Amino acid sequence: MSSRWWRYPLLAFLALGFVFSAAIMLAGILAYPDLPSLEVLTDYRPKIPLRVYTTEGALIGEFGEERRALIKIGDVPKPMKLAILAAEDDRFYSHGGIDYMGVLRAALANLTAGGAREGASTITMQVARNFFLSGEKTLTRKFSEVLLALKIEHYLSKDQILELYVNQIYLGQRAYGxxxxxxxxxxxxxxRLTVAEAAxxxxxxxxxxxxxxxxNPKRAKIRQHYVLRRMHDLxxxxxxxxxAALxxxxxxxxxxxxxxxxxxYVAEMVRQAMFERYQEAIYSSGMKVYTTLRKVDQEAANQALRQGVLDYDRRHGYRGPESFVDLPVxxxxxxxxxxxxxxxADTSNGLVPAIVLEASLKQVKCYIKGGETVQISNEGLKFVLKTLSDNASPKTRLRRGALIRVQKDDKSGWQILQRPQIESALVSVVPQDGAIRALVGGFDFNRSKFNHVMQAWRQPGSSFKPFIYSAALEKGLTAATVINDAPIVVDAAQTGGQVWEPKNYENDYDGPMRLxxxxxxxxNLVSIRVLQSIGPSYAQDYITRFGFSPEQHPPYLTMALGAGSVTPMQMAAAYSVFANGGYRTQPYLIDRIVDARGTLLVQAKPKRxxxxxxxxxxxxxAFIMTSIMRDVVRFGTGARAMQLKRQDLAGKTGTTNDQVDAWFTGFNPGLVAIAWIGFDQPRSMGGSETGAQAALPIWMGYMGKVLKGVPEVDLVIPEGVATVKINPQSGHRVPDGSEGILEYFYQENVPAEQTGFFEGLFGGGGKSAEEVKDQLF
Incomplete structure (x- = not known):
């Protein structure tokens, strides 16, 4: 009897185990009906951010608390799926939601290991926790997790469970899935991920x-190596x-x-428009907005504006380091x-912050944010060479501890630059319907959210003159009307301020010339006389046809030189009227909006x-003005654009007093583009920084890329236009058989043949010699 004493403790242990198991089963049976419904899993609707795309579907922005991109399990590449199983649950396809082998293995590991404790949660248990339960580590939560995992396994297939996991799990940086x-x-x-990246x-x-x-790149590397080792072992x-992956x-x-x-800037414009329409729902409902932007146009605009701003910055010299840091030896x-x-110090449009470690006339060694150390020499130091001298000012000298900006060029390698102070904007539209193809509102959105395309009210300078000349054509003047380019004094009543003695940019005068x-x-002097002839009030009313607000353009003679206020977007819409043959189209950005399921919600219907x-x-x-602006590009202030080797370009330079603003506003029949450059707090950009010098290269950088391979389009002469041979000095029609140049006229404004000395010297089609003399001299 005594030899069987051990049976009683064993029976007691078994009884306790049975009672404990029965209690757990009873608790499970009682708790199971109260478990959350799996409807959230079977009708999975995660918070998907608002996404904004180009017209071709390239992503340009997303807005929401969570970054998500849903994917079907069948579309998950095999290396990614295997990496997940190796890292989290290699027995996923063989267990029923609870991996008892894994539990035992984890228990043994936790008993013998002295470090971090090993868990035994299966992928199914993680799905249960992520969807329904808190992250607290309590026995009650774990018990509910187990029951939910069993319930999920009962109702869903393994692939369905894995698909939920792949899309729902949080992976840092606001990325879910x-x-x-x-x-x-x-x-x-x-x-497109490699095995190493998947791991x-x-x-x-x-x-x-x-x-x-x-x-934590080092810890991430250790963890990645663990996953790769597991994949190899399995x-x-x-x-x-x-x-290879290691x-x-x-x-x-x-x-x-x-x-x-x-x-x-475009993404933010869309976000604001969507919020105004749908409020907070935009951040979680998965709506997609397809804009009118084209990928190639936007990339070309980005590059052109960036290059133009940096080129301006180089012309005006290095201002010195942004600051200095005390570095121990x-x-x-x-x-x-x-x-x-x-x-x-954040990267600013490709300009990476760095700190100088060593500096000499021949080489600068610097530490780049992120951990890379580089040595810069030769061409890379050209911009800052003066500040490497011992004679340089202590404020500008490059020395150890200087915070600078560097960029890597594909041709010349690393070079030292600086973050520009000047700003710029570029916008392009299709004149036939107003579709915006590219929009860059400033040099760096992260530095300044101010959208210069939409919000910057600046003086347009001479880029406004075509609208005054267009008004003059309607008043009876012609492209052949001769007007004197000579000094003029304008009294205060005609300027709205004080006596004005305007001058041409070159401060020279060429005498009588055709419009x-x-x-x-x-x-400038001719433009003022033109406005004086047609009347400022008439011009103020006339420009509203192009979309300009009369309040921004007071009816004074200064309007002839662009002293009012415009935005680049207004200029794009206005120049579209010339480009499309005389129609007012409204620039628009949103082409269509679809919901998370792809159902069309809104489709733009622009007027054409x-x-x-x-x-x-x-x-x-529109035809005559376009033909004149083609001459601006061929022979005039915009002649630099002929480097693009196209004959269908038209446009106008614009430079304001003291070179505060510089513009180039140009187009061909299929695309209008506006480039502006200037300081946010208006001040002179420098004496030589005209529209042709500072803005035109930006315009050319953009148009040169987007029009490459696009066939040229000839101007079609509309009905009612007469082509007449004229005397280039007088603007009058010459007799048949005589020498002269061709000019375009309204049929009703064809000039008479030259008859007398005064008419031969000062005449012009559409007005009598006396009218011209009285109004323009």
Missing amino acids: FSAAAQTYFGRPLE MLAGLPKAPSRYNPVV KYITDAEYQ AQPLAVKREVHNVEVNAD RAANLEELLEDALAD RTALTKSK AGDDAERVIDARN
Whole structure:
């Protein structure tokens, strides 16, 4: 009897185990009906951000608390799926929601290990926790998690569960799901990731903040190696694939932008418009907005504006380092000190912050934010060479600790530049319907959200003259009307202020000349006499046809030189009237809006020139003005544009007093583009910084790329236009058989033949010699 004493404790232990198991089963039976409904899983509707695209579908912006991009399990590439299973649950397809083998393995590991405790949550349990439960580590929560996992396994297939996991799990940087994370960390879709990159993402669910490769690259690398080792041990990858993945460097995006095309100003314009219409719902309902932007146009605009601004900056010299940092000569934690010093210095449109470590006339060694150390020499130092001299001012001299800006050029390597102070804007539209093809509101959206295309009210200078000349054509003047380019004194009543003695830009005067020549050469004195002839009040009313507000253009003679206020977008709409033959079209940005399921919500229906758009000027007027502005590009102030080797370009330079604003406003029959440059706080850009010098190169940089390969379009002479041979000095028609030049006229304004000395010297079609003499001299 005594030899069987052990049976009683064993029976008691078994009884306790039975009672404990029965209690758990009873608790489960009682709790099961109260578990959350799985409707949220079967009708999965995650918070998907508002996404904004180009017309072709390239992403330019997203807005929402969570970055998400849903993907079907069948579209998840095999390496990604295997990496997830290796990292989180390699027995996923064989267990029923609870991996008892995994529980036992984790228990043994936790008993023997002294470090971090190992968990045993399956993918199904993680789905249950992510959708329904809190993250607190309590026995009650764990019990509910187990029951929910069993319920989920009962109602959903394994692939359905894995699909939910792939789309729902949080992976850091506001990215939810592996598809969004692929774009967030690597800037590529999931299917283009390598095994090494897939392993890095698969390692994130365990602790997204701890293993974030942006914040903790070293820890992320350790975790990635663990996942790769698991994949190798499980025979998911071969020896060669394993070694190749270990050796592959990871190019993680440090600045997290999921966009494919940089169009921050456009994205913000769309966000504001969508919020006004749909309110807070836009941030979670998954709506997609397709804009009228074209990817190639926007990229060309970005590059052209950036290059134009940097070229201006180079012309005006290096201003010195942004600041100085005290760096000890020797420090064990030097890299940490450097990163702390650069923490608040963000990259500005490709200009990367860096700190100088060593500097000499021949070489500068600097530490770039993110950990790279580079040596810059030769061409890379050209811009800052004067500040490397011992004679340089202490405020501008490059020395150890200087905070500078660098960029990597594909041709010349690293070079030292500076963050520009000047601003610029570029916008292009299709004149036939107003579709906006490109819009850049400033040099760097992250530095300034102010959208200069829409919000900057600036003086247009001479780029406004075509509207005055267009008004003159309606008043009976012609392109052949001769007007004197000579000094003039305007009294205060005609300027709205004080006595005015305007001058031409070159401070020279060429005497009597035709209107065509005057606009081609941008003669100020002729423009003033033209406005004086037609009357400022008439011109103020006339320009409203182009969309300008009369309040912004007081009826004084200064209007002839563009002393009013316009925005680049207004100029784009106004010049479209010339480009499309006389119709007013409204620039628009949003082409269509669809919901998360792809259902069309809104489709733009723009009015088109020649169809339902309003005609605001005579087709003959638009034709003659366009022909004159083609001469501006061929022979006048915009002649630099002939480097594009096209004959169908027209436009006008614009420079305001003291070179405060510079413009080039130009077009061909299919595209209008407006380029502006100036300081936010208006001040002179420098004596030589005219529209032709500062703005035209930006316009050319854009148009040169987007019109490459596009056939040229000839001007079609509209009905009612007469082509007449005239005397280039007098503007009068010459007798048949005589020498002269061709000019275009309204049929009713064809000039008479030259008859007398005064008419031969000062005449012009459409007005008598006496009228011309009285009004213009």
